[in-house]
Amino acid sequence: xxxxxxxxxxxxxxxxxxxxxxxxxxxxxxxxxxxxxxxxxxxxxxxxxxxxxxxxxxxxxxxxxxxxxxxxxxxxxxxxxxxxxxxxxxxxxxxxxxxxxxxxxxxxxxxxxxxxxxxxxxxxxxxxxxxxxxxxxxxxxxxxxxxxxxxxxxx
Numbered sequence: 001x002x003x004x005x006x007x008x009x010x011x012x013x014x015x016x017x018x019x020x021x022x023x024x025x026x027x028x029x030x031x032x033x034x035x036x037x038x039x040x041x042x043x044x045x046x047x048x049x050x051x052x053x054x055x056x057x058x059x060x061x062x063x064x065x066x067x068x069x070x071x072x073x074x075x076x077x078x079x080x081x082x083x084x085x086x087x088x089x090x091x092x093x094x095x096x097x098x099x100x101x102x103x104x105x106x107x108x109x110x111x112x113x114x115x116x117x118x119x120x121x122x123x124x125x126x127x128x129x130x131x132x133x134x135x136x137x138x139x140x141x142x143x144x145x146x147x148x149x150x151x152x153x154x155x
Contacts, residue, residue, distance in 0.1 A: 027056075027058055027062065028066075028076075030056040030057060030058065031052060031053075031056045031058065031062075031063060031066075031067070031073070032073075032076060032077055032080055033056070034051075034052045034053075034055035034056035035047070035052050035073045035074070035076075035077050036077065037055060038051050038052055038055060047070050047073075047074075048070070049063050049064060049067075049069065049070060049073070052073060088100075088101050089101060089104075
């Protein structure tokens with residue numbers, strides 16, 4: 001038995017490979033979609049791990065194990081948004097490309113969210129002093145900017 005060496009052209013790259021699909025990816029997508037839906041319906045102050053888990057159809061332990069808290073959920077939503085494969089229009093003309101890009105930006109900034117029926121709107125009492133509490137996103141934002149460990153387990 002001699003030592004065998006793998007052909008460098010056919011050997012898999014070193015280190016862990018991200019899984020493009022499977023149960024983990026499905027669960028992550030379900031949870032991130034649930035975070036966005038909960039934010040849209042209840043805002044930051046109404047966002048809870050329990051509500052996200054219920055909407056995603058997973059046990060809350062799954063959410064706590066992977067994201068730990070609301071800050072971790074928000075950081076992962078921001079991180080996932082950075083992986084968007086959107087590209088600017090390519091019409092073959094710089095002027096037409098810039099016009100198309102301008103129209104997309106305008107449409108995105110002026111779009112009105114769908115309104116809920118009046119009976120379903122909820123009044124959310126503000127904390128004492130009449131101001132909403134600032135969301136605790138310092139750690140997730142620092143992690144996304146490269147200040148230490150990154151990913152949901154960085155907190």
